Amino acid sequence: MRQPVIFCDFDGTVTEKDNIIAIMKEFGSDGWDEIKEAVLDRSISIREGVGKMFSLLPVSKKEEIIQFAVQNARIRPGFQEFLDFAREEGIPVYIVSGGIDFFLEPIIEPFGPITGIYCNGSDFTGETIKIEWPNSCDDQCSNDCGCCKPSIMRRIDQRDAYKIVIGDSVTDLEAAKQADFVLARDYLKDKCEEWAIAHRPFETFYDCIEALKTETGVRG
Template sequence: MTKPIIYCDFDGTVTESDNIIAIMKRFAPPEWEPIKDQILSRQISVREGVGRLFQLLPSNLKEEITAFAIENARIRPGFKEFVEFTRTEQIPLYIVSGGIDFFVYPILEPYGPFAGVFCNSSDFTGDRINILWPHSCDSLCGNDCGCCKPSIIRSLNHENRYKIVIGDSVTDLEAAKYADFVLARDLLLKKCAEWSINHQGFHTFFECIDALKQQLKAGDPA
């Protein structure tokens, strides 16, 4: 196979739980839950839903919310070792996240640098937190993704590389369709099986290291 390149999700993948959900549970009024359910059931787009969730939160809580997100985040076991393995093997590792810059960057900082980090941005200048979308859908995607993972993959122009996607949730579904191999958890694992996408499940990044070693040893798709 050609040299691998990895696109890895952040919330629920690098971290053991979803940071946006944790923030909402701690700071948002009760009406956040129906919005969350609509996102997960795909009744509304990720961009619309996440934007509405953060509009529930006052901007003057920025420091408190940021500190909570950083302190609350638990890194999935083996991530540090996984990053080191990709460096040793000279495999580019991109973090592609539907999370927000104010917590994604500080949580990842001890583990970088990466080939690239893509996530949504935030604006705290108004009364309510406003989410910005620097990586919106290109002309080939009409899903209103917010941080559009397949659009990012297309923009990086790695067509001739062996593409590995690592993820867990609704924001990873379309990216998985572009992958040669997927390391999956939760909803993404179920969908990869349903769609017959080449994949393997995982719980820790130590398993991801083992899977990647097998891919490299085989020299062709698993």
């Protein structure tokens, strides 16, 4: 068996709900919902949409947004046990997220170990929140992803790696195409079925542990 490497989404995967949507519902001004729909129907890129949504939020709300995100984020059951299992089996776990550093990092800080975290950045020097893109698309991707998951996978890929993607949404589609195996829920599960991508559905990270035992042959 090749060395398993896990690339795990954050919003709607590690957390039960999408934190960006929750933040926008709480703090966003008129127009954010139309931007969200444009991203989902792929009429604008993820990068453009996320940038536009956060530009609706004043920087003065930073601490309030962080407090809201930490208090309202519900971690999917079994996440710490999943990380413990991966550590015991020597499987690297990378969090690859279209979320933003200023709220993602405080939410995930109590959990570990995590091999690496890749997400979008933030700039609070202006009047409204500006999103930064340290993980933009490489020359093999033209989707203007923002945080480009397949580009990250290529950057840290090992030749003998058995790439496992865990996710739920539109931001995970391109990563799923590049994976050897996918653990999927919601929108991503539907797309894996449509495109005949090898996958298993999951609801909790306990499901993911069992799937890893089956797919990788680890003893557990």
